[in-house]
Amino acid sequence: MRASLLSRHRLLSIELVLGGILLAVMLGGVLLSGWLFPDGGEAMDLRARLLPPFVNAAHPLGTDPLGRDVLARVSTGGWISFSVGFWSVVGGAALGTLAGLVAGYYRGIAETLLMRFADVQLALPFILLAITFAAVVGSSVSLLIVLMIVSQWVQYARVVRGSVLSLREREFIQASRAFGLPDARILFVHVLPNAFSPVLVLMTLNVANNILLESSLTFLGLGVDPLVPSWGGMLADGRTYMQTAWWITVFPGLAIMMTVLGLNLVGDWLRDNLDPTSKLP
């Protein structure tokens, strides 16, 4: 209790340090994958099948049943996870925040239409959508991102609308109107920054969720192409070898866990420090 009270207002907190290190390691590993592993983790060496980790210097994290290097595949596979996580959240947050701002500030017909549309959207199960679209147009990373945006903008819209509903009655917004400031300026300069904290929290949670979701869908065979390495795909492939070759599933699993943990820690820190009132005088 005491410690968290102390650290909450410090710019450099344990959350930021730990989360930053985790994210830097993961992001660094993924960004450098093209240079470190030019083969993209697809080179097979059937003589070196199912090598355990930490015994062979050429394959530090071992190999899979086809003799492919686990480290190279985890590193390359991160691209998919990171791009799905990033773009789905940015797209969803942008769309949802805009809808929430308009619905909450103008009320009336715009609010009714947007929010009823959001209710309908919420009633559609994501898995059903994903299966249907994967069957019709075939699975791809960009389809996955679009589906996530379509199903998640609602969350942002509702959160933002809630904040805006109370903000629009606040006196500083009324004061802005009394000065004759244009609506766009009021919305983006005064309303949005004050409504953004919950969006940011939701974004960090959703990056993590969507990385997991992409992995699960790929695991089910609904996500990205099975030949392209991805964390979810590796989990699916390694499942049958769990008893004999644990490293095939544990390392991609660990990668997912570390990324998600790092994101959540940094997200917490951002939420606490973006608000100027949280700093002690």
Add this chain to the structure above:
Amino acid sequence: MASGVTGETILSVEDLTVEFPAPQGAVRVVDGLSFDLVAGKTLAVVGESGSGKSITALSILRLTDHLGARIPAGRLLFRRSAGGPIDLTRADDATIRTIRGNDIAMIFQEPMTSLNPVFTVGDQIAEAIVLHQGVDRREARARAQALCEKVRLPDAARLIDRHPHQLSGGMRQRVMIAMALSCQPRLLIADEPTTALDVTIQAQILATIRELQAEFGTTVIFITHDMGVVAEMADDVVVMRRGRKVEQGSVAEVFDAPKHPYTKALLAAVPKLGSMTGTALPALFPVLAVTEGLEPPPAAIAKAQAVHDTVSHEAPLLEVEGLTTRFTVERTVFGRPLRRVHAVEGVDFSLWPGETLALVGESGSGKSTIGKTVQQLLTPDAGCIRFEGRDYAAMSAAGKRRLKREIQYIFQDPFASLDPRKTIGYSLAEPMLHHGVVARGAAARDRVAELLRQVGLDRAHVDRYPHEFSGGQRQRVCIARALSVDPKLIIADESVASLDVSIRAQIINLLMELQQRRGLAYLFITHDMAVVERVSHRVAVMYLGQIVEIGSRAQVFETPYHPYTKKLIAAVPVPDPHRRVERGLVTGEIPSPIRRVDDPPRRARLVEVAPGHLVADAEVSAAA
């Protein structure tokens, strides 16, 4: 009955110290406070915000534990009706729980938030009775009803089955008093119990507390910032500042011969109704310089400076005719209005350049709605508003935008009216840049610094955020922002209501000085009659959306005609303990301005009783 032997000390506060743990070391909010409380008396603890008066009250009930505060030193010796004194700072939780609500009860400031919205008021009163007195629910309910009758709640039998939101603020505060008295406590702590209420309701509640105190012999600690309330209620007074006691004495001693300079400053800053009789123009407050240090220098009271007449009678600045604003609160399933709030109903007035017109009334009288309509924040249903002869309805979009520069609005709560995520400099520059008053860059920065200087702030404050300022400083920033675009009219909507008395006097003086220098006109919206008497040239009294009396300040205050005006003036607490007025126990509520669509309110016709002094005709007078 709970009354003890008169003259017996029931609570001794000895060297009480309360601290809040913080990263930079504990913050001491109460520092070495001592006083004795004599049974059957009323002790007023007075102070401005941050004086530690509320924390003192909470620490007596040990509610400070819940806030995370510690009591490192001092004793609170409380004498229960039986047994020896208990030190409340050391008592264990079980003992404290038997004391809370039973021996010591508390009334809080905000009656809406101190009642649980999901239970009926009867259940909430009965809860304490069942808990502390061990009677069954049926008996407790009967007692709850009896208590509601005691606190003069009308129709108590039906009222105890209603929920808090169905009652008015005054009625809710009566319920709180009934709850507090349910176990006949020896000590009642009232923490600003009337601050959130209208003046006429405040007068009723104060009378009720006094009457009940006489009946039960309860000892009362009355926490307040209002010297008028102190003079009306207290036997003894403790004046607090920054956690320390600066003065203690009987109410007569403190008011007649204050010793500490802070007490003197506090008393000087209190507007006294009737002190302006015979003067035609507004007058500045005499303000004692109370500096930031605890021991202020022995500055003499500044003589109220003479003011010159700023009013120009050539052409009116603002004319309002037949203004009507209604809000629909209930519709039929087909969307037709069923019931409406008649916020403003056919209001006419005009305002001259350099003049201060005060709109006075209690909550729901429509005074803020008028201000917001003039500022174009609301659209009227009927009527016409002209600014410098130009009709709002006939104006182009550009004309309307220009009007938002010429008329500025200062809101009640300065903290709420500044964007918490923008620096003061940004908030000050934004309207100027938008209206093209100055160019971006160095010119804007200089102008911001100049504005800050005009309202008595430093240019170093530019990069700070609103939360880093005190309430008075924030209101200065808001005034600077209103001035930034060279307005002709400033609408001040309860702009000083949330400020401490000494700060309030300074801000009002600032507004008046600006009027002197720039010839500004003010539409001063307030409920505080004593402030109105100081600042205004003319006064309009509003009741249920209509003006019932309008005239010069002298006319309205010295020869009030309308019964509602008289009632408002009589309800203001007089900060003089020798002039306590015995008020009858009235329980009247302000009627609701919500009416069915087919039942419009009767519009008052204003009759001229003296040149410029208009009063609503007899029908409205009879209804008031």
